[in-house]
Amino acid sequence: MTALIAAAVLVVGMALIVLACFGALVLPDALSRQHAATKAATLAVTVVAIGLGALHGTTEVWIKLVVLLFTLAATMPLASHVLARAAHHAGDDTPN
Amino acid sequence: MNGTLFIAAAGLLALGLCLLVVALARHRDIASRIVVVDALASWAIAACLLAAAVSGEAAFVDVAIGFALAAFLGTIAWSQALATSKESSS
Numbered sequence: 001m002t003a004l005i006a007a008a009v010l011v012v013g014m015a016l017i018v019l020a021c022f023g024a025l026v027l028p029d030a031l032s033r034q035h036a037a038t039k040a041a042t043l044a045v046t047v048v049a050i051g052l053g054a055l056h057g058t059t060e061v062w063i064k065l066v067v068l069l070f071t072l073a074a075t076m077p078l079a080s081h082v083l084a085r086a087a088h089h090a091g092d093d094t095p096n
Numbered sequence: 097m098n099g100t101l102f103i104a105a106a107g108l109l110a111l112g113l114c115l116l117v118v119a120l121a122r123h124r125d126i127a128s129r130i131v132v133v134d135a136l137a138s139w140a141i142a143a144c145l146l147a148a149a150v151s152g153e154a155a156f157v158d159v160a161i162g163f164a165l166a167a168f169l170g171t172i173a174w175s176q177a178l179a180t181s182k183e184s185s186s
Contacts, residue, residue, distance in 0.1 A: 007101035010149055014108035017142050021115035024135045030127035033119075037131045041138030048145045052157075055149050064157040068141075071161055076169035079134065079175075086175040087127030 006054035013048030019046055028095040030087045038080040042072055102150050112139055130174045137167030144154060 023036020049065045116139060120132045141160045148156035 003098055004101075004156050007098045007149075008103075010146065011101050011105045011108065014105040014112070014142065014146070017139060018108050018112045018115065020135060021112040025115050025119040025122070029146065030131055032126060033123075033131045034134075037135035037138070041135055042174070045100070045138060045141050048142050052145050052149045053186055056152055056154070057131065061148075061154050064154060064161065068157060068161045068164060071164045071168075072141075075164065079168050079171040082172055083127065083130055083134070083175045086179040087130075090127060090178050092125040092127035092178075096133070 004080075005057060006051050009051030009054065010048055011045050013046075013051055016040060016044030016047060023032060030092050031084055033086075034080055038076050042076050045072060102146075109139070109143055115149055126178055130171065130178065133174070134167065134171050137163060137170070141167075 020036050020040035023040060024033050027036055042050045049069055053062050053065050069074060116132055116136050119135075120129060123129055123132065141163050144156050144160035145165060148154065148160075
């Protein structure tokens with residue numbers, strides 16, 4: 001039963017990934033596309049990681065997943081900020 | 097039952113990749129393309145985690161960590177390239 005719930009959480013995470021990709025496709029300008037591509041994708045990877053941890057709940061997997069999520073939480077906002085600033089300076093932040 | 101859910105997850109992942117490829121082809125400005133490549137990195141991390149879930153190999157999570165770090169450096173490098181190229185051209 002736990003494995004079933006964990007696999008369902010994995011599917012929910014993948015659905016969030018699809019939403020992030022859809023946002024990167026249809027939103028009107030680079031900055032709003034970035035909202036979809038960074039925030040939604042971070043949430044999606046977090047949900048997938050929780051599903052994976054619940055599925056293979058060994059200590060080794062959980063430690064690696066915590067390291068992965070910490071890496072994402074530390075790097076995603078930085079990369080997003082640098083990219084948004086570059087897009088703003090380059091004038092690419094208007095709808096096209 | 098788990099197998100069905102794994103196939104559904106893989107199908108959703110494939111759909112996401114299709115959407116990203118279309119986005120990469122459709123967007124004309126460089127910043128949007130960097131955003132799509134960033135989203136592609138997140139997609140690849142999720143793919144690594146799905147591979148770990150299906151195979152039961154914890155080593156795939158290490159690959160995902162490496163991917164996250166490489167994607168971070170890549171995004172920073174492309175953003176700097178975008179900023180400096182526009183500065184030098186204007």
